[in-house]
Amino acid sequence: MDKKANRQRNIQKKFFVSELENKIIEKNMREANLQNFSTYARKSCLDPDFREGRPKKFNQQQINLAMNLLERHSYKEVEKMTGISKSTLTRNKRKLQLSTDL
Numbered sequence: 001m002d003k004k005a006n007r008q009r010n011i012q013k014k015f016f017v018s019e020l021e022n023k024i025i026e027k028n029m030r031e032a033n034l035q036n037f038s039t040y041a042r043k044s045c046l047d048p049d050f051r052e053g054r055p056k057k058f059n060q061q062q063i064n065l066a067m068n069l070l071e072r073h074s075y076k077e078v079e080k081m082t083g084i085s086k087s088t089l090t091r092n093k094r095k096l097q098l099s100t101d102l
Helices: 019-031 037-046 060-069 075-082 086-101
Strands: none
Touching: 019 037, 060 075, 060 086, 075 086
């Protein structure tokens, strides 16, 4: 039985990268916990939710709730209520202020 005849994906894509780009790809694959380049390439090209690096601990809804709580409570209180660290709260507060200033 011919393996190629039964493939679901029968179109092959190839491209050239520099040595530096290859090292970056290998690093990103390690961070994404993937050993197979085909899997990595497919995910990074086709999956809109695929993100390289560390996954987000809190979703946008949780961050928005924390930002609203900061209007009435201190950073320590919001940290205790939500479990979101003060540094994450300040970083997101800064981002929010920058986006509203523009």
